Structure formats: structure tokens, C-alpha cells
Amino acid sequence: MTKAILFDISGVLYIDGQPIPGAVELIMMLRQHSVPMRFVTNTSRSTCQSVFDELIRMGFDIKPEEVFTAPVAMKSLCQAKGYRPFCLIHPDLMPEFSDLDQSRPNAVIVTDAADLFNYEQLNHAFSLLMDGAVLLGIGRNRYFKSVGRLQLDAGPFIQALEYAADVKAQIIGKPDTRFFHEAVSSLNVRPDEVIMIGDDVAADVIGAIDAGLQACLVRTGKFLPQDEAKAKASNALIANSVVEAVNQAFDLDF
Template identity: 90%
Template sequence: MIKAILFDISGVLYIDRQPIAGAVELIKTLRQSSIPMRFVTNTSRSTSQSVFAELTRMGFDIKPEEVFTAPVAIKSLCQAKGYRPFCLIHPDLMPEFSDLDQSRPNAVIVTDAAELFNYQQLNQAFSLLMDGAVLLGIGRNRYFKSAGQLQLDAGPFIQALEYAADVKAQIIGKPDASFFQAAVSSLNVRPDEVLMIGDDVASDVVGAINAGLQACLVRTGKFLPQDEKEAKSANALIADSVVEAVNQAFDLEY
């Protein structure tokens, strides 16, 4: 029985800053029905505060503490381990890490850095790794969808650094099981009572199922038709949209 929901954000609740049809009303109805929710994302172009502000601007009824982002999880790890990171990240995300000591780096953080994925930056990261720095990645996502086009995400660059420096990245974010478990632990339910809804078959769907959750792949956002085979192999649900996905799990009226 489903008792709580984890929502991926971009591609599931909205596309290019426009809410999916019925999504705003859906979250309002779930809120009125007292169904616990968390909004989980590997986004690496926005701080957690920006994610919350953007969702509320679009009309979504959410609370700041319901937003779980991979960058915040990485920052918490750095604070716990005493890591001084070299941040190969998007300029818009830099405020999230501004209060960390970044002198004499002993760690490399890689998120989607867009134009900062240049030779100079990548080579500096490589040099630090060769000197013993640990590699922290936001996720192994291969691509995301923006302005109607698929674009390279952080995953390929993390793998390139792993190969070059002969190291293994610690992934903090989807599809890492610890990320899902952290979100579930705040819901006071068992993992198998939580439904993860996402548009990325590997990070959202298979990752959630491997962490003991249930999952549903939606045919919006970065979804590609060939993803259905992998979703079915993992015994995941498939729905046309987040609204249909929730309707499969709950009998709601809105």
C-alpha cells in the first residue's frame, strides 16, 4: 500500500518552468489529503532555496523542508568529513557551497557545470585527484532535457575523471540508495510504502526500486520510448504524466 510519494521535479512537475497540466492541483489535493510528500532532485543549477522559490512561484503548495537536493547532501558530507572542495559546479549553484572552506582542496565536487566543463577546470580537477583528493559526484545522469533538447549532464564528465585518475567517485544523489533512504526516513513510513515518480528510468526508477521503494516512470521530461523496456524489467509502473501516476496509486478527487 502506498502511503507517501517522492517526486522528481524537473520533467515531472514542470517542463521549462511551465507546470505539467494538472500538477499544481494534484499537489494541492495531496496536501489536503495529508499524504506525505518529498520533492527530490539531482538539480545542479539551482540552490535548494531557489528550487523552493521556483516551485512556489509556479503555484505548487510545498514546504522548504520537503525539498531534498543532491547538492545539499554533498555539502553535508563535506561538513561531516572535513572536506575542502574544489567545486566544478554551475555558477548558479556556487552560493550553496560558499560557506565551506575551499582552500587547499582535498575533495573535488562535480555537478552539471555547463560551460565550466572546459579543459582548464577539468584538468585542475584531474590534478587534485591524482594528488589524493576524493571525487564526489551529484549523480550519473547522462543527460537532461531543456528547451526541448537533450543536453549533457554531469555523469559523462564524472566518468571521464574516474577513468583519467583511476579513482571511483562517491555518488551523492539519485540513484544512490542512501539518498532515497534519507528522504524516506523523514516520512515515517517503510521504503516499500513509498512511490517514487520520475522521468529518468535509471536514476529515478531503477534507483528507487533498488533502494526498496516502488516507482513509476512518466512519459514526460527526458523520457524516451526505449526507457519503457527497462522500466518494465524493473517491475515499475508507467504513466503518461504525474497526474496519472498518482491516480494509479490513490483514489483522489480534484
């Protein structure tokens, strides 16, 4: 039985700053029915506060504590482990890590860094890894969709550094099982009672199922037709939109 929902955000609730039709009303109805929800994302270009502010601007009825981002989980790990990171990240994300000690780095954090993925920055990260720094990545996403086209995400660059320095990155974010379980832990339900709704068949759908959750792939955002076969092979639901996904999961008509 489905009792709670994890929502991916970009590509599922909105695209390029515009809500998916019916998504705002859907969240409002779920709130009225007291359905526990978390909004989970591997976003590499926004702080957690920025993600929340953007959702509020679009009219979504959410609470700050319901937003669960990979960068916040990454920061918590650095604080717990005493990591002093070299941050190869997007400029818009830098405030999230600004209060960490970044002198004499003993770790390398890689997110979607956009134009900062240049030779100088990547080579510096490589040098630190060769000197023993640990490699930390936010997701292995290959691409994301923005302004109507697919664009490279952090995954290919993380893999390049792994190959060059002969190291293995610790991934914080989807599809890591620990990330899903951390998000579920605050919902007071079992993982198998939670459905993850996302547009990324690998990170959202297969990752959630591997973590013991239910999952639904939506045909919005970065969805590609060839993703359906992978979703079906994992026994995931497939829906045209987030509204249809919730209706399927709860057998309701929101």
C-alpha cells in the same frame, strides 16, 4: 500499500518553467488528503532555496523542508568529513557551497558545470585527484532536457575523471540508495510504502526500486520510448503524467 510520495521535480512537475497540466492542483489535493510528500532532485544548476522559490512561483503548495536536493546532501557530507572541495559546478549553484572552506582542496565536487566543463577546469580536477583528493559527484545522469532538447549532464564528465585518475566517485544523489533512504527517513513510513515518480528510468525508477521503494516512470521530461522496457523489467509503473501516476499508485481520481 502506498502511503507517501517522492516527486522528481523538473520534467515531472514542470517543464521549462511551466507546470505540467494538473500538477499544481494535484499537489493541492494531496495536501488536503494529508499525503506525506518530498520533492527530490539532483539539480546541479539551482540552490535548494532557488528550487523552492521556483516551485512557489509556479503555484505549487510546498514547504521548504519538503525539498530535498543532492547539493544539500553533498554539502552535509563535506561538513561531516572535513572535505575542502574544489567545486566544478554551475555558477548558479556556487552559493550553496560558499561557506565551505575551499582552500587546499582534498576533494573534488562535480555537478553539471555547463561552460565550466573546459580543459583547464577538468585538468585541475584531474591533478587534484592524482594527488589524492576524493571525487564526489551529484548523480550519474547522462543528460537532461531543457528548451526542448537533450543536453549533457554531469555523468559523462564524472566518468571521464574516474577513467583518467583511476578512481571511483562517491555519488550523492539519485540513484544512490542512501539518498533515497535519507529522503524517506523524514516521512515516518517504510521504504516499500513510498513511490518515487520520475522521468529518468535509471536515476529515478531503477534507483528507487533498488533502494526498496516503489516507482513510476512518467512519459514527460527526458523520457524516451526505449525507457519503457527498462521500467517494465524493474516492475515499475508507467504513466503518461504525474497526475496519472498518482492515480495509479493510490487507485484514486484526483
